[in-house]
Amino acid sequence: MAKENGRNYAAPAVDRALDILEFMAEHHRPFGATEIARELDIPTNSVFRILKRLTERNYTNQDPVSGGYQLSNRIFTLGMSLYTRFELRQRAHSHMQALCRETEETCQLQVPQGERMLVMDTFNPEKEYYLRVVPGSLVYYHANAYGKAVLAFLDVEEINSILPQRMIGLTPNTIIDRNKLIDHLQSVRDTGLAYDDEEYTSGIYCIGAPVFDFEEKPVAGLGTTCLMSTLTDKKRAEIEHRVLECAYNVSIDIGYLGDFFKDKVY
Secondary structure: OEEEOOEEEOOHHHHHHHHHHHHHHHOOOOEOHHHHHHHHOOOHHHHHHHHHHHHHOOOEEEOOOOOOEEEOHHHHHHHHHHHHHHHHHHHHHHHHHHHHHHHOOEEEEEEEEOOEEEEEEEEOOOOOOOOOOOOOOEEOOOOOHHHHHHHOOOOHHHHHHHOOOOOOOOOOOOOOOHHHHHHHHHHHHHHOOEEEEOOOOOOEEEEEEEEEOOOOOEEEEEEEEEEHHHOOHHHHHHHHHHHHHHHHHHHHHOOOOOOOOOOOOO
C-alpha cells in the first residue's frame, strides 16, 4: 500500500496482481491458478481472474503443455525500456558535457514520458548568467524544441495521441494549432533541428535535435537553452552544428546505424 500525506491507500486487487507477478518472476516455471493461490494465500477465484486479465494484456501466457501460467516477454520489454533510459543517460553524459563546454549554454537531455517530455539530465555552463533547468521536470511537447525533435519522427497517429486536443499557449509565440504544428515539423525532418523561439518562455531560445536508437526510433531530444539577449546569428549557427554533432554521437553510442545525420554533421 502506498502512503501519501500520512494516509494509507489500499488497492487489494492491485496488491494481489503485483504479488502474483513478483512470485512468478522468482519462480521460473508455469504455475496453475490453484497452486499460486495456495502459495500466496489468495482466493483461487481472484487469482484466476487476475491471471486471465494479465494474459489478455499479454503480461502472462499459458504453457501449451501444462496449462500453467508464466510471465511473457512483455515484462522483459518493460524492463528493457527502463534499462534503455539509464543507458541513454549514461551514454549521453560525456557528449552533453562537451556540448555544454563548447557552446557555453545550458544543455538538456529530454525523453518522452506519456503526454509530456521528461527532463532527464541538464548541464550548466561555467558563466555568470544562464537559465537553470531542473532535472525531473515534465514539459510540454508542442512549445519545446526537444519535444518537437521527437514528434517530427513519429507517425501522425502517434502525434495525435500525444498532443492534447487543446494546446496551451505559453507565450505569444507558442504554436497552438495542431495542423500548423504538424506542418512545422516538416522542417525538423528536413534539417534535423528543432527550435523553441520564445515559445515556452519569453527571452529563451532553444535549439534541439533528435536522438535515435538501434531501431531508428526517436527516443530523446537534446540541445541547448539560450538567453535571447546573448544569442547572435553567428553563435546560433555554431550551436546548430554542435547540437547535430552531439545528437549524432549519442545516437551512435546507443546503437543507431541509420544515415539520417549523413550530410548534416562533419
